[in-house]
Amino acid sequence: FADRDGWIWLDGEMVPWREAKVHVLTHTLHYGLGVFEGVRAYKTEKGPAIFKLEEHTKRLFESAHIMGMKIPYDAATLNQAQIDVVKNNGLDSAYLRPLCFYGSEGMGIRADCLATHVMIAAWEWGAYLGEDNLKNGIRIRVSSYTRHQVNSLMCKAKATGNYINSMLALQEAVNDGYDEALILDASGYVMEGSGENFFLIKDGVIYTPDLTSVLNGITRKTIFTFTKELGIPIVEKRITRDEVYIADEAFFTGTAAEVTPIREVDNRTIGSGTRGPITEKLQTMYFDQVHGRRADHPEWLTYV
Ligand code: PMP
Structure with a gap:
């Protein structure tokens, strides 16, 4: 992944992809404290547009605040950097990865001289769980x-x-x-996927776990x-494993x-065993929205 052409924004500068490197003593590599985002830009009739850019950047700053990490840039700078990364790499659509990490200024968890570094990369990334699965559903x-x-960890x-x-x-x-x-919590209630929020539909009502222990997606x-x-x-509530088994529909976001x-969950078919009608409606709305095909919420799209 590192050996390719392109540009990565690193600490305020556009750096050639292959040269965007860190030292092996990079603190975050050893202790795992860093904060990041996953953002997407979609192809629209008016060129690439980043979906909910400001919300993602806001969450990045909130993540850093929770972790006691100081980001040495303001939100406007990081928003512009994300736009520039899509532009400079000539991407029509992209997955963007901003990451704030501690550098190699010091070692040990007591290190008090650490600097926060920021990098933003972008690349083309299709359907994360496969194009076919978007239609037919996953197991x-x-x-x-x-x-x-x-x-224990701050969700x-x-x-x-x-x-x-x-x-x-x-x-x-x-x-x-x-x-x-x-993934369930310690009491056995449904939380989320490895990188997705969870929803189920039963008798025309949508249920999703409350935000106690899941990412605010x-x-x-x-x-x-x-x-x-x-x-x-739509109702936020504690969801049990057997409620999922007897759902009419379920989806990840x-x-x-x-x-x-x-x-399918634990080898039990969910509803009709394929994409349900409400899921399909929401999915269609989502794709229409991110591709700029809906008139509503133009503020959610930042054109590159
Ligand atoms: N939960 C987890 C654990 C995640 O990693 C993600 C992906 N960021 C989500 C939920 C969904 O969040 P979002 O919709 O903001 O991408």
Whole structure:
């Protein structure tokens, strides 16, 4: 991935892709404290547009604040840098990855001389869980790994170290032949996927876990707006594993995963065993929105 042409924004400058390097003593590499974002730009009739750019940057600053990390740039600078990264790499559509990390100024968890570095990369990235799965849905399993307890890792932060749990869960799911994991909390309530928020639909009502122990997903928020527009009731509540088994429909949301239907959980068919009608409606709205085909919410798109 490192050996390619292109430009990466690093500490205020556009650096050739191959030269955007760090030292092996980079603090974040050792202790896993960094904060990041996953953002997408979509092809529209008016050129590439970044979806909910300001919201993503705001969450990045909130993540840094939670972690006690000082970002040496303001939001306007990082927004512009993200626009520039898409532009300079000549991308029609892109996945953008801003990351704030501690450098190699010091070692040990007591190091008090660390500087926060910021990098932003962008590349073309298709359907995260596969084009076919967007239509037909994925097969998932409940993870044997428990999601973070609210006072161990800070779930409102999109922090690098939080993803160790995600990777363990995803590895297990993929090794067992599933597409994704569904992770429960220590009490056994449904939380989220390894990188997605979870929704289920039962008798015309949409349910999703409250935000106690899950990432406050930006796609999740978009779904809330859409359901209000459609007049579909949506309820945040604690969800049990067996409620998922008997759902009419289920889906994951995420910037990478977009709106991905779930057709099977723990080898039990969900609803009709394919993308459900409400899921399809929300997915269509989502793709129309991000591609600039809806008149509503023009403020969600930042044209490059
Ligand atoms: N939960 C986790 C653990 C994630 O990594 C992501 C992806 N950022 C999400 C949920 C979905 O968040 P968003 O819609 O903001 O991408």
